[in-house]
Amino acid sequence: MVNGEALNMTHTDxxxxxxxxxxxxxxxxxxxxxxxxxxxxxxKDVSVEIADKTVTAFIGPSGCGKSTFLRxxxxxxxxxxxxxxxxxxxxxxxxxxxxxxxxxxxxxKVGMVFQKPNPFPKSIYDNVAYGPKIHGLARSKADLDEIVxxxxxxAAIWDEVKDRLSAPGTGLSGGQQQRLCIARAVATxxxxxxxxxxxxxxxxxxxxxxxxxxDELRENYSVVIVTHSMQQAAxxxxxxxxxxxxxxxxxADTPQIFTNPQDKRTESYITGRIG
Amino acid sequence: xxxxxxxxxxxxxxxxxxxxxxxMQMGGLVEAAILDSAKSLVDSDEELAAKVRAADKQIxxxxxxxxEEAARVIALRAPIASDLRxxxxxxxxxxNLERCGDYAKNLAKRTSVLVQLQLPEGSSKSIRRMARExxxxxxxxxxxxxxxxxxxxxxxxxxxxxxxxxxxxxFREFLTHMxxxxxxxxxxxxxxxxxxxxxxxxxxxxSIAEQVVYLVTGEIPEEGRLKGDRTSYAAPD
Numbered sequence: 001m002v003n004g005e006a007l008n009m010t011h012t013d014x015x016x017x018x019x020x021x022x023x024x025x026x027x028x029x030x031x032x033x034x035x036x037x038x039x040x041x042x043x044k045d046v047s048v049e050i051a052d053k054t055v056t057a058f059i060g061p062s063g064c065g066k067s068t069f070l071r072x073x074x075x076x077x078x079x080x081x082x083x084x085x086x087x088x089x090x091x092x093x094x095x096x097x098x099x100x101x102x103x104x105x106x107x108x109k110v111g112m113v114f115q116k117p118n119p120f121p122k123s124i125y126d127n128v129a130y131g132p133k134i135h136g137l138a139r140s141k142a143d144l145d146e147i148v149x150x151x152x153x154x155a156a157i158w159d160e161v162k163d164r165l166s167a168p169g170t171g172l173s174g175g176q177q178q179r180l181c182i183a184r185a186v187a188t189x190x191x192x193x194x195x196x197x198x199x200x201x202x203x204x205x206x207x208x209x210x211x212x213x214x215d216e217l218r219e220n221y222s223v224v225i226v227t228h229s230m231q232q233a234a235x236x237x238x239x240x241x242x243x244x245x246x247x248x249x250x251x252a253d254t255p256q257i258f259t260n261p262q263d264k265r266t267e268s269y270i271t272g273r274i275g
Numbered sequence: 276x277x278x279x280x281x282x283x284x285x286x287x288x289x290x291x292x293x294x295x296x297x298x299m300q301m302g303g304l305v306e307a308a309i310l311d312s313a314k315s316l317v318d319s320d321e322e323l324a325a326k327v328r329a330a331d332k333q334i335x336x337x338x339x340x341x342x343e344e345a346a347r348v349i350a351l352r353a354p355i356a357s358d359l360r361x362x363x364x365x366x367x368x369x370x371n372l373e374r375c376g377d378y379a380k381n382l383a384k385r386t387s388v389l390v391q392l393q394l395p396e397g398s399s400k401s402i403r404r405m406a407r408e409x410x411x412x413x414x415x416x417x418x419x420x421x422x423x424x425x426x427x428x429x430x431x432x433x434x435x436x437x438x439x440x441x442x443x444x445x446f447r448e449f450l451t452h453m454x455x456x457x458x459x460x461x462x463x464x465x466x467x468x469x470x471x472x473x474x475x476x477x478x479x480x481x482s483i484a485e486q487v488v489y490l491v492t493g494e495i496p497e498e499g500r501l502k503g504d505r506t507s508y509a510a511p512d
Contacts, residue, residue, distance in 0.1 A: 230355065231353055234355070258355045258356060258359075259355070259356060259359060259360070259493065260356065260360075260493030260494070261356055266356075267356050267357060268280055270355055270356055271282065271354075271355060271356050271357060271358050272282050272283050272284060272287065273280040273281060273282050273283065
C-alpha cells in the first residue's frame with residue numbers, strides 16, 4: 001500500500017479480512033494493522049493475538065508505536081483527525097471498526113487508564129458513578145451505590161475513601177487518584193482494560209499497589225499495559241510484545257523475553273544497549 | 276541471542292567485565308594448580324606440593340569476590356537476558372573452579388605422603404597424563420567462555436569421555452597392583468583417590484562448558500554426551 005492511498009483513508013475504509021474467526025483463547029485478534037499519522041507510518045503490519053484473563057505488556061522505545069497500537073484497541077485514534085487505521089481488529093470475533101459499532105459503547109467494554117491520573121473535578125463517588133450512569137447500568141440509587149462500592153473495592157481503594165466519598169477526587173494522593181481512575185474504568189463492567197504507563201507518575205509504594213491490583217484484575221479482565229519500565233513488564237505481565245519503529249519485533253511469554261529473547265533488537269533494548 | 280553492543284550505562288559494562296576478569300584470574304590459578312600438583316607427584320617435589328596447597332587460598336578468596344560482585348550487580352543493575360545469563364554463569368563457573376582447586380590441593384597433600392612410598396611403575400605418569408588432559412579441557416572451556424564459542428564448549432563436553440576412560444583404566448590397574456602385593460595398598464589407595472579426584476575435575480570442567488553453551492544460546496545442553504565412568508559397577512572378576 002502506498003502512502004497516497006493511506007492519506008485518503010478513514011478508519012471505516014480499512015481492509016476487512018473475510019469473517020476471520022477469533023483464535024481460540026484470544027480476546028483480541030489484530031491482523032495486518034497499519035496506522036498513519038498524516039504521512040508518518042506509525043504502525044506497520046502488526047498482527048497479534050491477545051489472550052483473555054492475561055496481562056499483556058507492550059514495551060519499546062519512545063515513538064515505537066506501542067501507545068498508538070494500544071489506542072487502536074478502543075478506537076481512541078478516531079479522535080485524532082490525521083490518524084488513519086487499516087487492518088482488522090476483533091474483540092471476541094467482532095470487528096470493532098465495523099460501521100454499526102458505537103465507539104462510546106466500545107469504550108465502556110474496553111476501559112482505559114492513562115499515564116497521568118485524571119479524575120474528573122467531581123466527588124470520589126461521582127467519578128466512579130459517571131460511567132454507569134451515562135451507560136444506564138444502574139436502575140436505582142441503591143444499584144449505583146453498589147456499583148461504586150464494588151468498583152472502589154476492586155481497585156483496592158475502598159478502605160481509604162469510604163468515609164469521604166463526597167470529597168473531591170482531585171484531593172487524593174497521586175497513587176490514590178490512579179486507583180480511583182482504575183475504579184472508574186472498571187465501573188462500566190469492561191472486559192478489557194488498557195493501561196498506558198499507569199505508574200509512571202507514581203512513587204514506588206503506589207506503583208506496587210497498582211501492580212498488585214493489575215495482578216488481581218487479571219482474574220476478570222484481559223489487561224494490556226504499555227510501560228517504559230522493563231522491570232514492571234517483567235513483574236506484572238504473562239505475555240510481552242516488543243515494538244520497534246512501528247514493527248512488532250517479538251511477542252512471547254514474558255519469562256522467555258526476559259531470559260532469552262530471540263531477536264537481537266529485543267535483547268539490545270531490554271538490556272539497555274544502544275540498538 | 277547475545278548482543279556485542281555496549282550498554283548505554285557504561286558502568287554496567289565495567290561491572291560485568293570486572294567479574295569476568297576475576298573468573299579468568301581464577302581459571303589461570305586453577306590451571307596452574309592442576310599442572311603443578313601433578314608435577315609435584317611425578318617429581319616427588321614436596322616444595323611444589325606445599326606451594327599448590329598454599330595457593331588454594333587465593334582461589335577461594337577469588338570465588339568469594341565473584342559471588343559478592345555478582346550479588347552487587349543483581350541488586351543494583353537487575354540484569355536480564357544475556358546479562359542475567361552472564362551473572363548466573365559466573366556464579367556457577369566460580370563454584371566449579373573452586374572445587375577443581377580443592378581437588379588439586381588434595382592431590383598435593385597426598386603427594387607429601389606418596390613421596391615416602393614405593394609407587395607402581397608408571398602410575399604417577401599416568402596420573403599426570405590425565406591431569407594434563409583435564410587442564411587442556413579447562414583451558415579450552417575458558418577460551419570458549421571468553422569468546423562465547425558454544426561449538427568449542429561442546430567439544431570440551433565430549434572430551435570428558437576420554438578422561439573417564441583414563442580413570443577406568445587406572446582403576447583396573449590399581450586393583451591389579453593391590454591384588455598382586457598387599458604392600459601396594461597404601462600407595463594405590465592414595466593414587467586411586469587422586470585419579471578419582473581428577474575425574475571429578477573433568478566433570479566440573481564439563482559443567483563450565485555447559486555454562487558457556489547456556490550463556491551463548493540460552494539453553495542448557497541436552498544430556499547427549501558419552502558417559503565413561505563405569506567403575507561404580509566394578510566387581511571382583
